[in-house]
Amino acid sequence: MIRHLAGKVGGALVSLLFVVALGFLLFRVIPGDPVVAMTRGRPVTGDQLAELRARLGVDKPLDEQFVDYLTAALRGDFGTSYVYSRPVMELIGERMWPTILLTGTATVLAVVLGLWLGIRGAWRRGSRSDRISTGAALAQWAMPTFWLGMLLSLATGDLFPSGGMRYPDTPPDFLSQALDVAHHMVLPCLTMIAVVYAQYLLVMRSSLLEEMHADYLTTARAKGLRDDLVRRRHAVPNALLPTVTLVFLHLGLVVSGAITVETVFSWPGLGLLTYEALTGPDLPLLQGTFVVLAGAVITMNVFADLLYRVLDPRVRAS
Amino acid sequence: MSLLELRDLSVHYQGARGEVTAVRSVSLALEAGRTLGLAGESGCGKSTVAMSVLRLLPRNARVEGQVLLDGEDVQTMSWGRLRAVRWAAASVVFQGAMHALNPVHRVGEQIAEPMRLHGVTGSVSELLDQVELPARAARAYPHELSGGQKQRVMIAMALACAPRLVIADEPTTALDVVVQAQVLDVLKRLVSERDIGLVMISHDLSVLASTCDRLAVMRNGEIVEEGPAREVIASPTHPHTQALAAAFPTVGDPASRHVTPADAEPSGAADRPVLLRAEGLRVDYGSTKAVAGVDLEVRAGEIVALVGQSGSGKTTLARTLLGLQRPTAGRVLFEGAELPRSASGLRAYRRQVQLVLQDPTSALNPRHSVYEAVAEGLRIHRVDGDEAERVAEALSHAELRPPELFFSSLPHELSGGQRQRVVIAGALALGPRLLIADEPVASLDASVRGEILALLLRLRRDLGLAALVITHDLGLAWTIADRVAVMYRGELVEQGTVEQVLLSPQHEYTRTLLAAVPHHGVPEPDRTGTP
Numbered sequence: 001m002i003r004h005l006a007g008k009v010g011g012a013l014v015s016l017l018f019v020v021a022l023g024f025l026l027f028r029v030i031p032g033d034p035v036v037a038m039t040r041g042r043p044v045t046g047d048q049l050a051e052l053r054a055r056l057g058v059d060k061p062l063d064e065q066f067v068d069y070l071t072a073a074l075r076g077d078f079g080t081s082y083v084y085s086r087p088v089m090e091l092i093g094e095r096m097w098p099t100i101l102l103t104g105t106a107t108v109l110a111v112v113l114g115l116w117l118g119i120r121g122a123w124r125r126g127s128r129s130d131r132i133s134t135g136a137a138l139a140q141w142a143m144p145t146f147w148l149g150m151l152l153s154l155a156t157g158d159l160f161p162s163g164g165m166r167y168p169d170t171p172p173d174f175l176s177q178a179l180d181v182a183h184h185m186v187l188p189c190l191t192m193i194a195v196v197y198a199q200y201l202l203v204m205r206s207s208l209l210e211e212m213h214a215d216y217l218t219t220a221r222a223k224g225l226r227d228d229l230v231r232r233r234h235a236v237p238n239a240l241l242p243t244v245t246l247v248f249l250h251l252g253l254v255v256s257g258a259i260t261v262e263t264v265f266s267w268p269g270l271g272l273l274t275y276e277a278l279t280g281p282d283l284p285l286l287q288g289t290f291v292v293l294a295g296a297v298i299t300m301n302v303f304a305d306l307l308y309r310v311l312d313p314r315v316r317a318s
Numbered sequence: 319m320s321l322l323e324l325r326d327l328s329v330h331y332q333g334a335r336g337e338v339t340a341v342r343s344v345s346l347a348l349e350a351g352r353t354l355g356l357a358g359e360s361g362c363g364k365s366t367v368a369m370s371v372l373r374l375l376p377r378n379a380r381v382e383g384q385v386l387l388d389g390e391d392v393q394t395m396s397w398g399r400l401r402a403v404r405w406a407a408a409s410v411v412f413q414g415a416m417h418a419l420n421p422v423h424r425v426g427e428q429i430a431e432p433m434r435l436h437g438v439t440g441s442v443s444e445l446l447d448q449v450e451l452p453a454r455a456a457r458a459y460p461h462e463l464s465g466g467q468k469q470r471v472m473i474a475m476a477l478a479c480a481p482r483l484v485i486a487d488e489p490t491t492a493l494d495v496v497v498q499a500q501v502l503d504v505l506k507r508l509v510s511e512r513d514i515g516l517v518m519i520s521h522d523l524s525v526l527a528s529t530c531d532r533l534a535v536m537r538n539g540e541i542v543e544e545g546p547a548r549e550v551i552a553s554p555t556h557p558h559t560q561a562l563a564a565a566f567p568t569v570g571d572p573a574s575r576h577v578t579p580a581d582a583e584p585s586g587a588a589d590r591p592v593l594l595r596a597e598g599l600r601v602d603y604g605s606t607k608a609v610a611g612v613d614l615e616v617r618a619g620e621i622v623a624l625v626g627q628s629g630s631g632k633t634t635l636a637r638t639l640l641g642l643q644r645p646t647a648g649r650v651l652f653e654g655a656e657l658p659r660s661a662s663g664l665r666a667y668r669r670q671v672q673l674v675l676q677d678p679t680s681a682l683n684p685r686h687s688v689y690e691a692v693a694e695g696l697r698i699h700r701v702d703g704d705e706a707e708r709v710a711e712a713l714s715h716a717e718l719r720p721p722e723l724f725f726s727s728l729p730h731e732l733s734g735g736q737r738q739r740v741v742i743a744g745a746l747a748l749g750p751r752l753l754i755a756d757e758p759v760a761s762l763d764a765s766v767r768g769e770i771l772a773l774l775l776r777l778r779r780d781l782g783l784a785a786l787v788i789t790h791d792l793g794l795a796w797t798i799a800d801r802v803a804v805m806y807r808g809e810l811v812e813q814g815t816v817e818q819v820l821l822s823p824q825h826e827y828t829r830t831l832l833a834a835v836p837h838h839g840v841p842e843p844d845r846t847g848t849p
Contacts (some may be wrong), residue, residue, distance in 0.1 A: 215417040219475075222372050222412075223432040224404035233431075234420050241422075313459040314421060 005306070012302045019294040024069050028062065030266040033308040039245045054299035058083070058283075069287075078291070083276065088288035091273060096292075098165055099262070099269030101252045102185060106192035107245050111247055113193065114200025115240075121201065122208035122239075123231060134205065137198035145257075149264040163266040190267040196254070202244050208239035248304030252297030319346040319389045321483050321515040322371065322408070326383035329366050329375065329539075340366045343383065350482060351515040351603075353509055355526030355547060357562060358536035359763040360734075364519045367536075368485050371517075372404050387483070400793075405432045405599070408483035409476040411469075411505075412785070413491055419460040425468075426456025429475045438479045445474040449504050449567065462788060465628075466497035467803045473504060484509075485517045490525055493629045494790040497832035500531055521764055522567045524793075525561075527551045528836035535559045554811040558765075565764035567793040569820050569835060576775055576797050577621070577816070590617040591653070593752055593784050598648035601634050608634040610808035611648070615754060619782045621774070623795035623816075625831070626805035632788045636754050639786070640673055669699050672745035676757040678737035682729040688713070689725040699748060708747055715781070716743035717773055735766030742773065753777075753785045761796065771798050792835050796820055804828045 035052050044052075053059040057068060072079065078088040117137070121130040153162035153199070161167070161184050170180040211217070214233065220234045221227075255270060262271030270289060277285035309315050329341040341363040348354045358364045361735040369375050371385055373392055374661055385392040387407055395403065409432075412418035420428060426442045433440050443453035449470035460468055469489060476484050486505065488499040506529055509516045520526050526533055526547065533547040535558065543556040554560045567574030594616040601609040608631045616622050628630050637643040641657050641664045650657045652671065658664055671697075675681040682691055692709045701708065713721035716739040729737055738758065745753055758774070759767040775798055777783045789795060795802050795816060804812040804827065812825040824827045 215412060218369075218374055218422040219410070219412055219418045220420070220431075222374055222404055222410045224401040224406065224435055225431075226401065234423075237422050238420070312422060314461045 004309070008302050008305055009156055010135060012298050015298050016291075016295055019298070020070065020073050021066075023290045023294075024066055026290070027281070027283050027286050073287075073291070078288035081277075081282055081285040083280050083282045083285070088284050091285065092270065092288050095268060095270050096274045098267060099255060099258055099271060101181075102188055102262070102267060102269060103192065103251075103258050105185065106189045106196065107247075107254055109189070110197040111200055112158045114197040115204045115243065117197075118201040118204025118243075119208055119231070119239075124211065125209060125212075126250075133207075134201065137201045140194045141196075141198035143195065145191060145195050145260040147193060148266050149187070149261060152194075153187055153192055153265075156187065160184075162187055165268050181275055184267075188261045188267050191264070192254075192258070192261050196257070199250065200247065204239065204243050207242045211235050211239045214238070217255060218266060232254065235264040241308065245304045245308055246309060248300050248307060250300075251303075252300035255296045256293045321350045321388060322346075322348040322388070322517070323386040323389075324367070324371075324383070325386065327367065327370060327385060329363070329370055330380045330382075331376075332378040332380065333340060333415050337380075339538050340379075341370070342537065344536075344539075344541055346534060346544075347515060348483070350515050351509065351513045352532070353518060353530040355530030355533040356517060356519045356536060357523055357526055357533060359521055359558075359562075359765060360628070362536040363539040365487055365562050366539075368410065368487050368517065368519055371483075371485060372408060372410065373400055374410075379701060381647070389597075390686045402436070405476075405479055406438070406479045409479065409481045410470045411419070411476045411484060411486040411489050413469075413488045413645050419468060421460055423459075425458055425463070425471045426459060429456070429471065429478055432475070432478045438481050440478060440480075442474075444473075445477055448477065448508065449474045450500075462838050464497075465493050466501060469493060469497075469501050470504065473501070473508070477508065480512070481514070483515045485519070487517070488521070491520070491522075494647040495792070495831060495834040496627055498525070499836070502836065505529065507676050521562075522566060522836075523551060523562050523764075524568075524632045524836040535562065561765045561768075565782045566766045567797050569792050569796045569832065572650065572768065574793070574797060575816075576771065577800060590619060590667065592616070592651075593618045593620075593653060594786070595651040595654075596635075596639060596648065597651065599635070599638060599645050599650065600647040601631075601638055602646045607808050609638060609645070612808075612810050614803055614810065614813075616784050616786050618751070619778055620801065621778060621785045621787060621799050623799035623802045624786060624788045624805060625790065625792060625795050625802060627790060627831075630805045632805050632809040633756060636673075636756055636786070636788050640671060640754060641667060665699065669748045670750055671752045671754060672748060672750040674738075674745055674753055674755040674758050675743055677761045678734065678741045679729065679737065681741050682737060684729050686728075688727045688729075688732075688743075690720075691729075691740055692747050695744055701748065709743075712743040712747035713740075715746050715777065716740070718743065733766070735769055738762060738766075738770055739773070742770075742777075746777070746783075751782075753783060754788070754790045755785055757790070758787065760789070760791070774798060792820065792831060804831070 035049055035056070035058065039049065039052070050059070057065060060068070076089060080086065081088050081091055084091055117133045121134055153160075165184050166177065166180045170176050181223050217230055217234055220230045225233070258269060259271035259274050261267065262269045263275045266272060270292065273285070274289040274293070276282070277289055280286075319529050324344055324346045327341055327344045329465065330337045330339050330340065344367060346354065354505045356364045356367065366375065370381055371392065375381065379392060387403065392400070392403070406472045412704050423825070426670055429445055429594055432438075442456050445451055446455055450469050451467060451474070455463065455467065455471070460471075463471065465613065472489070480595070489505065490501050493501060502525065505516065505518075508514060518530055519528060530547045532545065534541050534544040534548040535550065535556065536542065537558045543550055543554065543559045550559060551563055554563055570786070583672075599609055599612045600607065610631075612635060614622075624632055624635065634643060638645050652667060657667060686694070689709055692712055693705055696705055700823065709725070710721040713719075713724060718724045718736065718739050729740070732740065753774075755774070759770050762770060774785055774787075778785065787794070787799060799816050801814065802816050803810050804819065804825065812819055812828050817829060820832065823832060
């Protein structure tokens with residue numbers, strides 16, 4: 001078990017190193033000179049540009065830049081944002097929590113909703129409610145996120161704020177602040193849930209359908225178990241296994257999936273930060289967010305793997 | 319009053335293509351302390367009968383007639399009453415070696431579940447003890463147990479609520495002979511100790527013969543013959559029963575030996591050239607010795623049976639002979655030349671030696687037509703000549719005639735026997751000298767077995783094809799083999815002609831295997847005579 005864990009974590013670290021290196025290369029090949037972008041619309045001389053380049057370190061040869069970047073990155077230093085003129089890691093640390101709050105809430109709700117509807121759908125396969133819920137989930141999944149977001153904010157009118165995370169004039173006590181944030185979170189959260197839950201529904205439904213004909217369910221029925229017990233005790237635990245892996249794999253992706261939602265609702269999280277870094281282009285910030293988003297996927301991957309071993313005795317043994 | 323009585327039971331399934339009748343007016347009765355065997359091939363309706371006793375049939379089933387459990391009609395019970403009766407009055411031993419146990423629960427929990435549900439007091443370890451399993455088995459998950467152990471767990475579970483009726487649905491299928499004998503013994507003992515009524519369902523007449531008082535043979539949903547087990551087996555009146563009985567040959571019974579002396583030794587087998595030879599073959603997987611020093615010969619036109627329990631190393635040996643597994647030590651010679659190691663050399667070798675697998679359903683790609691399945695080997699080996707002609711020839715050798723009729727069929731449109739013929743045709747298309755067949759008939763119905771075995775014999779006669787048949791079934795070896803090699807823990811403990819090995823076994827293990835074979839009511843062969 002320890003060996004397996006070490007292997008998994010080691011593998012993940014190697015992947016992460018790749019991501020760090022890739023982060024550097026990727027943003028060197030995208031077009032657009034950061035210095036030109038920073039000074040756009042302002043009268044600057046060639047000397048000033050050269051000085052700026054030297055200060056940012058982009059005048060050195062690529063291999064030297066890479067070594068500088070890598071050694072700094074290993075210390076957790078991704079440089080200073082061109083646009084914000086603040087350390088990248090500080091910015092990311094600040095913006096991470098709103099994203100975790102938003103995606104965490106949305107994921108938990110989407111998972112619960114998706115699994116519940118998936119179980120119901122599979123148990124009453126082909127019934128009217130199954131067809132409606134599956135169809136609706138698919139339709140929402142197919143919708144572009146930004147479009148659904150805008151549609152939702154139009155449809156709900158003034159009921160919920162459609163941007164930001166809190167009003168500036170909210171009293172500073174915890175309860176009012178929390179309520180304010182919750183109020184602001186309704187629309188982005190709904191949008192994310194609507195887009196995402198279909199996946200959980202479909203995976204749960206199909207893996208439960210596969211289990212439905214399993215012989216051990218006949219055994220359970222023959223023992224005299226009520227239908228809902230057969231489902232809860234025997235069918236669902238088995239069908240959950242593939243779903244758990246998907247949920248965790250997806251958790252990592254959800255963070256990057258938040259880019260659209262956060263941009264539409266100007267939610268001050270990592271997604272919005274990435275969007276802002278892209279419009280720069282703010283190279284250090286982009287590298288930083290890229291590494292953090294990719295790191296989230298890798299970490300969740302390790303978690304999914306470990307959790308699967310805990311849940312499934314068959315995998316545990318091998 | 320009978321413990322179980324079926325009165326005029328019919329079951330119909332509503333399908334997309336209208337109603338299909340699975341069971342047609344079946345009437346049966348069973349008293350406490352007695353055993354009733356229900357025999358028949360797959361699809362004859364025997365499992366439907368079993369499932370109808372506890373009303374476990376799928377929703378699209380329509381049931382007519384009565385199922386009386388202690389005089390009470392199961393069909394008219396309320397759901398609550400039915401749930402109370404399930405497992406407490408009657409329980410089922412499913413084919414536990416397969417998937418009847420929940421893979422993510424410990425077996426102890428699964429045994430205890432019905433006790434808690436029905437409010438019965440009892441102890442799991444006592445139940446495990448009755449089926450001769452240690453108490454610590456309760457902590458195991460199903461995948462940690464062997465097939466025989468899982469089957470015992472199923473039996474322990476069935477006894478959890480001390481029911482008066484137990485229905486065992488193919489309880490020993492997929493177990494090998496020795497384990498099968500142990501499981502059957504446990505069942506027999508429990509019936510006599512606890513005064514249970516047992517309904518035992520199997521496709522294997524010899525299994526039923528050794529356990530049951532009465533026997534009913536089903537075909538196409540109807541009972542074609544019923545009576546005391548000994549009588550039914552010793553003198554079957556219905557042709558279907560006769561076919562079933564013949565499919566499970568008795569070792570030592572000359573009538574069930576299909577190899578004529580003329581086949582076996584036209585000029586003395588020793589004169590024929592050796593086709594395949596293994597010398598001092600060893601295969602180690604880490605510290606496990608799967609094959610531990612095997613010397614084996616297959617001569618041209620000879621059928622050799624390699625018998626042994628599961629886990630004895632038979633399959634590893636076969637893989638090594640095919641060049642799929644490199645031996646740790648020793649060598650394999652084909653016509654005197656050592657097996658090539660290069661990929662192209664091995665490919666040429668495999669044209670000569672073809673493999674036939676156990677389960678034709680999984681060996682065939684469900685989306686490839688018969689033509690493609692047979693032609694695939696020709697294409698891989700880039701065989702010249704008219705492809706269609708060769709495919710047709712191979713199919714007709716495998717007795718799928720006229721071959722053109724089968725070209726475009728897909729596997730699911732064929733019967734089990736036809737599928738196995740397609741697999742054999744695929745091997746024959748390359749004109750091999752030797753077939754290595756791994757349990758070639760184990761997944762086939764009784765009546766089809768005989769045909770496939772006859773086909774192997776005919777191929778040997780017409781094409782001079784040699785075969786190495788790997789099996790756990792001694793009856794199969796008796797039916798078609800010239801020589802038998804008995805494998806035990808990676809070694810060949812005994813080798814010789816069929817008559818030598820099976821009629822006067824020298825090694826202890828061979829005797830154990832022979833003793834474990836369930837036999838019909840017909841007289842015992844003399845096993846002590848001939849040296």
